[in-house]
Amino acid sequence: MKKLYYIIAAFVLLFGSTSCSDFLQKDPTESPSQDTFWQKKSDFDSALAGIYSVLYERPFSGVLPCWDGLTDNAIVRFSESTYGEVMNIAKGDLTPNQGGFVSDVYNNCYKGIARVHIFMEQLSNYQNVDITDEEKTFMIAQCKALHGYFYSWLYQCYRQVPLVTSSLDLNNMYQPKAERSAILQQILTDYNEAIADLPDKLYTEPEVSGRFTKAAVQALKARLLLFDAYDENGVAKKENMEEIQTVLESIRSGYSLASRTRDNFISTKQASSPEIMFSVRYLRPNLTNSMDKWYGLWSALTISRDLLDAFECTDGEKWGVSPLTVRPDEAVLYGTDKEAKIAEREKMFINRDRRMSESIFHSQKANFKMDGLADESIKLNDDNNESPTGFSMLKYIQPISETLTESVVSDQDVVIMRYAHVLLMKAEVENELHGPTEKALSAVNEVRDRSGQRGLRQPITQDELRERIRNEWRVETCFEGLRYFQLKRWKMMDKLNNLSDPGYPAYIKVYDPAFEFFPIPQTEIDKSNGILEQDPNYK
Template identity: 25%
Template sequence: MSKSIIKHAFVALCLGGGMSLVSCSGFLDRESNSYIDKNMTFSSYIRTQQYLTNIYTLLPEGLTRMDGNAMFDGVTDDAEFALQTGDMQSINTGSWDATTNPDNPWERCYMGIRMACELMENADKVDLETYRLDPKLRTEYANRKKDIRIWKAEARFLRAFFHFELLKRFGPVPIVTTSLNINDDYSNVTRPTMDECVNFIVNECNAAADSLELQPWRDNTALGHATKGAALALKSRVLLYAASPLYLDYENLDETHRPTNAAKWEQAAKAAKAVIDLNVYSLSNNYVQLFHNQFQDAEYIFLRRYAVSDNLEKANFPVSFGGTGGTNPSVNLLDAYEMTDGSDFSWSNAAQAANPYADRDSRMDATFLFNEQTFHNGKVESYIGGKDGLYQTNATTTGHYLRKYLNESVNIQTGGGKLGHTFPYFRLAEIYLNYAEALNEYAPGNPDIERYVNLVRERSDQPALPNGLTQDEMRERIRRERRVELAFEEHRAWDVRRWKVASSTLGAPLKGMRIERDNTQATPTYTYTPYVVEQRVFQPKMYWYPIPQSELLKLKGWKQNPQW
């Protein structure tokens, strides 16, 4: 193991007595003089609790983690980030490598792993003697003992989560289960197999689930912390990926090589059904409102809560409403949304092409801001020459703006209407689709497949799937449903990889909409023409990220990932 991934993650004591992570700049190069002695940290109930909170801060930033205010889906066929000079653009153009990867969480994840290990190793050292010895405090003593047990389980879950974040990018990675000595030499560690990595994460999830509660322990101040459902949901996703073609033979990047394994699909189906059978989650009645900071909604299994801010709105509102272009949904994604009657949208249908936003799946309206759409007491003008249209400064590059997650009450000019935001790591709709996909691969025709896909569709008033679909037809339906239902939740990039269809998706030209307005009639009319915004590049080697070159220099027995 390289020293850069195992050095102490240090914590500075703030003046107010709280704890916060020191700046990430160079944080793995050496131990800080401000590092609190472990005994001082873990003898304190409050400091140990704050230490756990700091581990949570290392989870992925779902809403603005790329280039400061961009969403990761801007490197998929679902979107483009309006700022073309950002580092993430190198992924779209294929000009990234082992030293210039703009989505490299290696150090961040291993910092989280090490901190989780340290908490698990030391949390039992919390000094509770005052509570144990005072008969009046026995109930609080028991509660704090339970807190510590749950904190350790949360840390185990987080350790599994960070390992999976690495696995889905780099393939098999070093498995870390202790807070390693920074002076040891780990350069001769051998690379684990895919199955070893998957089994480790699954076992961690099982162990965490055994100790975690179904609901946040104590009170709602723990919302956002892991529960039993979160651990089982992570297990569901890990086993779904592990059963997929890319993971069954991770070094073979030939897209015509798509192996299958019925036993692994069955494991994945059972893992998803276990989450469903907890019977503590339910689909929200309103897809739109679900993403407007409804962090207590019963659909959410595990989420990230953001403080009150208008940064997301400043990044993504149309320019005439004070935004700066932000993440722009593509025509590629638009074309995936069905008509309200369940039929496919087609550009060869003259009536549909004349107004491509009419009579579509309601999830499109909840995700896209498009021309003439009412928004924030006004209308979006994304036609050429319109106040939000192509070629305006900072405007959309695709003819569309993002609507999902945005709090439309925000007034950027006055600073009013600010709210918090919520990003879902796991929610029930995904688990339904995980279950349906896995079931279709090893037991096609099982009635639960249609049942759970239809539950997701019905929430958005889409008709039930037609009867009698073949296994291949159902597979494509489920894949499209995932794309539409889970848009901008960081699924697309990994789904098309695990299915081994990335050349025709991530490598396809990214399309936008050129909208022209005709003012010669009393009521203006529009012409909608798809056009290529950008030629995207996807090469087979990009199924896996390159292992950071700095790590390969230290992991002497490791080869770089295939073709890098």
């Protein structure tokens, strides 16, 4: 079960995660290692692990929650590239010279794509008998899934990018941008061919643990298709939704929801989760991340009041509307008396959807047990890093017995796809196609029931259910890197313009429709000698 992790760990130790040996570089090189590598099956195992190792880099890894800083869910309070430079991007400082996510998505996706092509070409020429035809088929299917996944990020983040379908050399290393339709078709081809050959096994099964399965790629395909399933006015396209529904209905049974949402984010429970369909796997001591430090100790992700208000009360009614609402004293909540503010913050969690206390904590309290999570204790001791809004992300932070300090490292997996996402996609698609049917209600209520929230019932209109499903997406999947792309697909990004938080009024978000997509990194434009052209909105 742990074999893949050990291979990746060995790969990282030998070559590093950001600049691996020459045969896997993003830029083509002539390397002596080509003559000595690719000699046996273990070389291919290591190389495949090297492709997977790209997933430990931004934007796929522990920085994934920072994507919520580009939405109404949260604010990234530090401007460093460590956090994707989200603070600057959210304020409207989006230029071709921007670092962080603007350059990281582009560079690391193409790094992974280059590794895929080299691997597949070497495997196609490999003649030794220590790799069976079945093993070759599995390896190629993994590569195609990875190729599609890397391109799906490029497709959603940039308007147009180069389409690379083979290894590059010094004569063709710079490519012009392709049409979006060509990129989309390549992703779908990659996914379809991977789906055809990947084993139809659950993610918990040892043979596929840590790798793509048929169901995971089917779910990723559905997610990608949803990105284009609404027109420029935010109205669902029927043909697209029908195609997505067909994909979703083809996903195997066997997955189910974990006992609580938070279990999917606790390191000791992730490997056995019946819900996780794909994740970026970590394993101490060599494969670790800094999520506990970034989000727990430093409160790098400060949570918005807008997100807090989105969590319902326990009766299933909206906070502020429900009679169970316990309102804080707003003047005290955002005042200067620290102890009084803490008391008002605690009121925000009374009678609320338990996913709120599973996802968010407040006040950098020194030693606390989360409401409803009596078995978990977290000790924090750095008041200087209290969130400006008073609320920070808890979802990925691990329960520990010792005090959380600078030296703590973590090995929780970063979840990419889980069964709850599939259920919410099913609910969204069914409602857009046929309205508030029992099928749509059943899918969304399965997610709600897990957290003790009252099920949605008739009578309810299509518009009302659409609003409830979108809010369910928000509270169930906050900090999982999905909201930014959901707002884009629903054509709701304009709600971010001039957005600020009462606890952090100096931080004002800016959204310009011209900047719906990132610019191509200027360094790539400069290196291409005129072959690669910048997005016209950034010229």
